Amino acid sequence: MQSKELFSQRFAVFRSEAGVASVLGATCPHLGADLSRGRVCGEHLRCPFHGFEFDRAGRCAAIPSEGRPPPRAQTRSLPVREREGLILAWWDEHGRAPSWEPAALETQGWSTLHTRRFELRAHPLSTSENSVDLAHFSSVHGFEALEVLEPARAEGPYLSARYRFVHRFARLPVENLFRVHLWGLGYSLVENLTPSLGLATRLWVLATPTRPGHMELRVGTSTRTRLAVVEGGEQSPWSPAIRGRSLGRATTELIARFALRTLAADVSADFDIWSHRTHVERPALAKGDGAIALYRRWARQFDVSPEPPANPGPTLHTLRARA
Numbered sequence: 034m035q036s037k038e039l040f041s042q043r044f045a046v047f048r049s050e051a052g053v054a055s056v057l058g059a060t061c062p063h064l065g066a067d068l069s070r071g072r073v074c075g076e077h078l079r080c081p082f083h084g085f086e087f088d089r090a091g092r093c094a095a096i097p098s099e100g101r102p103p104p105r106a107q108t109r110s111l112p113v114r115e116r117e118g119l120i121l122a123w124w125d126e127h128g129r130a131p132s133w134e135p136a137a138l139e140t141q142g143w144s145t146l147h148t149r150r151f152e153l154r155a156h157p158l159s160t161s162e163n164s165v166d167l168a169h170f171s172s173v174h175g176f177e178a179l180e181v182l183e184p185a186r187a188e189g190p191y192l193s194a195r196y197r198f199v200h201r202f203a204r205l206p207v208e209n210l211f212r213v214h215l216w217g218l219g220y221s222l223v224e225n226l227t228p229s230l231g232l233a234t235r236l237w238v239l240a241t242p243t244r245p246g247h248m249e250l251r252v253g254t255s256t257r258t259r260l261a262v263v264e265g266g267e268q269s270p271w272s273p274a275i276r277g278r279s280l281g282r283a284t285t286e287l288i289a290r291f292a293l294r295t296l297a298a299d300v301s302a303d304f305d306i307w308s309h310r311t312h313v314e315r316p317a318l319a320k321g322d323g324a325i326a327l328y329r330r331w332a333r334q335f336d337v338s339p340e341p342p343a344n345p346g347p348t349l350h351t352l353r354a355r356a
């Protein structure tokens with residue numbers, strides 16, 4: 034059981050005895066006790082005050098006294114999807130049902146998911162915008178020789194782009210091929226290929242608004258290793274052209290942990306900027322800034338106020354990572 038402030042409201046996040054994850058509004062509709070201080074009873078969440086029990090849809094399913102549960106005994110329930118080691122919850126201010134979700138990923142042959150969580154002052158519009166902010170890759174992260182392989186492209190709630198750049202490890206230049214996938218403002222995935230190491234890495238950056246102007250930022254990594262160098266990687270890095278023997282489970286997990294450290298360090302370099310950034314409605318963009326204008330047009334569909342208090346529109350957010 035976890036008690037979480039999400040979108041400026043308190044929620045109870047719990048797993049039923051059958052293992053199903055649920056997210057319910059934490060204010061008991063009976064007399065206002067905090068449901069996140071209750072306990073799980075079978076498939077229900079039991080209020081610590083008078084013992085009303087709520088099912089995963091937020092309906093009161095049982096009361097300890099005689100009679101039927103009051104019809105108005107209903108708390109908010111967020112639609113939940115558990116995938117690839119993540120619990121994703123759909124938030125829509127008006128309670129509309131989910132209309133999309135990120136594309137499913139093949140997990141066979143991949144390491145487990147390794148995650149780290151940060152709390153910071155930032156806005157999801159800022160954290161996602163970095164995916165297309167080409168200039169900041171060198172000025173903030175020190176990436177070199179950045180090249181756009183596929184320009185940013187938006188389609189409904191999805192935005193993607195593909196880059197090549199050089200990242201230095203202990204001063205050794207390592208080429209990386211990045212494919213960025215944004216699904217709404219809460220879910221960002223980078224598929225990274227490092228041809229010289231025969232290494233594929235998935236990097237998640239997941240923003241969940243908590244109280245106004247603040248978020249929980251979760252980063253995650255998973256890796257897949259091959260001994261052979263990728264053939265034709267430039268054209269199609271995710272094709273079956275990745276050949277060779279896997280390095281073995283333990284090594285793959287170790288590399289995923291190392292990738293997490295690197296990702297956490299890279300993302301941390303953005304924190305101070307995000308925390309003190311002001312939304313500029315009409316930015317003075319320079320050549321080489323990347324697809325900022327396209328990103329902002331795309332982001333409008335989520336109906337998010339750019340300034341705190343955040344008013345998140347329909348989007349998916351990660352509540353908890355299960356390694």
Ligand code: FES
Nearest residue numbers: 061063064080083
């Ligand atoms: S306040 Fe929850 S059952 Fe009474």
Ligand SMILES: [Fe+2]
Nearest residue numbers: 163169173303
């Ligand atoms: Fe960044």
